[in-house]
Amino acid sequence: xxxxxxxxxxSILIPxxxxxxxxxxxxxxxxxxxxxxLFVVVGGGGEARRYITxxxxxxxxxxxxxxxxxxxxxxxxxxxxxALGDAAYPKVAxxxxxxxxxxxxxxxxxxxxxxxxxxxxxxxxxxxxxVGASVFINVTSVDGIYSADPKKDKKARRYDTLTPQQLxxxxxxxxxxxxxxxxLDIVAARIVERSHIPLxxxxxxxxxxxxxxxxxxxxxxxxxxxKKKKILPL
Ligand code: UTP
Numbered sequence: 001x002x003x004x005x006x007x008x009x010x011s012i013l014i015p016x017x018x019x020x021x022x023x024x025x026x027x028x029x030x031x032x033x034x035x036x037x038l039f040v041v042v043g044g045g046g047e048a049r050r051y052i053t054x055x056x057x058x059x060x061x062x063x064x065x066x067x068x069x070x071x072x073x074x075x076x077x078x079x080x081x082x083a084l085g086d087a088a089y090p091k092v093a094x095x096x097x098x099x100x101x102x103x104x105x106x107x108x109x110x111x112x113x114x115x116x117x118x119x120x121x122x123x124x125x126x127x128x129x130x131v132g133a134s135v136f137i138n139v140t141s142v143d144g145i146y147s148a149d150p151k152k153d154k155k156a157r158r159y160d161t162l163t164p165q166q167l168x169x170x171x172x173x174x175x176x177x178x179x180x181x182x183x184l185d186i187v188a189a190r191i192v193e194r195s196h197i198p199l200x201x202x203x204x205x206x207x208x209x210x211x212x213x214x215x216x217x218x219x220x221x222x223x224x225x226x227k228k229k230k231i232l233p234l
Contacts, residue, residue, distance in 0.1 A: 001035065001036055001037055002036050002037070002133075002134040002135070002234045003036065003037045003038075003039070003131050003132060003133045003134055004032065004036045004037070004038050004039070004133060004134065004135055004137065004214060004234070005039045005040075005041070005124050005127050005128040005131065005133040005135075005136050005137070006038070006039070006040045006041070006124070006137045006138075006139060006210070007041050007043070007120055007121050007123075007124035007125075007136070007137070007138045007139065007188075008025070008040050008041065008042050008043065008080075008139045008204070009043045009045070009120075009138075009139055009140050009141065009204065010042065010043030010044040010045025010046070010047075010048060010072075010073065010076055010120075011043065011045050011046070011140075011141055012043075012045075012139055012140065012141055012204040012205065013025060013042060013043070013045065013076065013080070013204075014045040014046065014047065014076050014079070015045055015046050016045070016046040016047070017046075017047060020079075021207060022079060022080060022083045023083070024207040025080070025207050025210075026083050026084055026087075028207045028208060028210055028211045029084065029087070029108060030084070030087050030108075031211050031215070032210070032211055032214050032215070033087060033107075033108045035214075035215065035234075036214070036234060037103060037106075037131075038108045038109070039099060039103065039108075039109045039110075039111070039124075039127055039131060039133075040080070040108060040109070040110050040111070041110075041111045041112070041120045041123050041124035041127060042073055042076045042077040042080055042110060042111070042112055042120065043073055043076070043119070043120045044069050044072040044073045044076065044112075044113070044120070045072075045076060047072050047075075047076070048068075048069045048072040048073065051068050051069065051072055052065050052068065052069055055068055062116075063116045063117075066113075066116035066117060067116060069113060070112065070113035070114065070115075070116070072112075073112030073113040073120055074092050074094075074112035074113070075112075076112065077092040077110045077111060077112040078092055080110055081110050084108060084110075086107075087107060087108055088107055088108045088109075088110055089102040089103075089105050089107040089108065089109050089110070092110055092111060092112055093109055093110070093111045094111075094114065095114060096114075096123075096126060096127050096130045099111055099127055099130075099131070100130065100131060103131065111123060111124075111127065118185065118187050119185045119187075119188075121138060121184050121185040121187075121188035122185055122187040122188045122191065124136065124138070124188070125187070125188035125191035125192055125195070126191055128191075128195065128197050129191065129195045129197065133197055134197075134198075134234055135197065135198050135199075135200060135214075135231060135232070135234065136192065136195075136197050136198070136199045136200070137199075137200045137201075137202065137210070137213070137214075138183075138184055138188075138199065138200070138201045138202070139202060139204035139210055140183060140201060140202070140203065140204060141203070141204065141205055142183060142201075142203065143158070143203045143220050143221065144158045144159060144160070144201060144202075144203070144220065144221050144222035145158070145159050145162060145167065145170065145183050145201050145222040145224070146158050146159070146170075146183075147159070147170065148170075148173075158222070159222045160222060160223065161222065161223045161224075161225065161228075162222060162223075162224055163224070163225070163226055164189070164192050164193035164199075164224055164225075164226060165193065166224075167184070167189050167192065167193075167199070167224045168186075168189050168190065168193060170183075171183070171184055171185075171186050171189045172186060172189075183201055184199070184201065192224060196226060198223060198224065198225040198231045199223070199224040199225070200213060200219075200221055200222070200223050200224075200231065200232065201221050201222045201224070202219050202220060202221030202222075203219075203220045203221055206220075209221070213232055213233075214232065214233060214234055215233055215234075216233055217230075217232040217233035219232070
C-alpha cells in the first residue's frame with residue numbers, strides 16, 4: 001500500500017453546484033483507496049470565484065477574500081465527504097497535522113484550504129511531503145503541461161515528462177502575467193522541486209483517467225520527476 005495525495009481542482013469537481021462531478025468521482029476515489037492510503041485536497045471551483053468577485057466588488061482586502069475562498073473549499077470538501085459516506089473520515093482536516101491524525105482511521109482523508117495567500121495546490125504539495133507520498137497528483141482540466149499557453153502560442157509543445165526545474169521555468173513565466181491561470185501554483189511547484197516527490201498532472205474531465213493512471217499507468221497527462229524511473233502504476 002502506497003500513499004497518494006491528490007489535488008482535486010474545484011474547477012473539475014465542482015465547476016458550479018449544478019454541474020458538479022462528485023457522483024462520478026466517488027467510485028473512482030473508492031477504487032484507489034481500496035489499494036492505497038489516500039488524501040484528497042479539494043479546490044474552491046466556480047463558487048469560490050463567485051464569492052471572491054463579490055468580496056472585491058465590496059472593496060474588501062485580499063486576505064479576507066482568501067479566507068472566504070478557504071471557507072468555500074471546505075464547503076466543497078464537506079460535500080465530497082458526505083458523498084463518500086463511510087469511505088471518508090467524517091471531518092475536513094484543517095491542518096496537515098490533523099490530516100495525518102485522521103489517516104490513522106485508514107479512511108480517505110479530505111482537506112480544503114488552510115492559509116491565505118496560496119491555493120489548494122500548495123496545501124496538497126506540502127501534505128505530500130508531510131505524509132511521505134509516493135506520488136502527488138494534480139487533477140486539472142487540461143491534458144498535460146505545455147511549454148507555453150497552447151491557446152496563445154501555436155508552437156507550444158506538450159510534455160509527457162519533464163523535470164521540476166523545467167516546471168518552475170514554465171510556471172514562473174506564466175505566473176507573472178496578471179490573471180493567468182497556471183497549471184500548478186508556483187508555491188506548489190517549488191515544493192515539488194524540494195520534496196523530490198514525483199508530480200503527475202492529469203486530465204480530470206474524464207474521472208476514470210485518475211484511477212487508470214494510478215492502477216494501470218495508462219493515462220492522459222504529464223509526469224514531473226528528476227529520475228527516469230517508472231512512476232505509474234504504483
Ligand atoms: P483554489 O485552490 O480552489 O484555487 O482556492 P483555484 O486556483 O481557483 O483552483 P481551482 O479552480 O479550484 O482548481 C480558491 C481560493 O481560496 C483561497 C485563494 O483565494 C484561492 O484563490 N485559498 C485557498 C487560500 O487563500 N488558501 C488556501 O490554502 C487555499
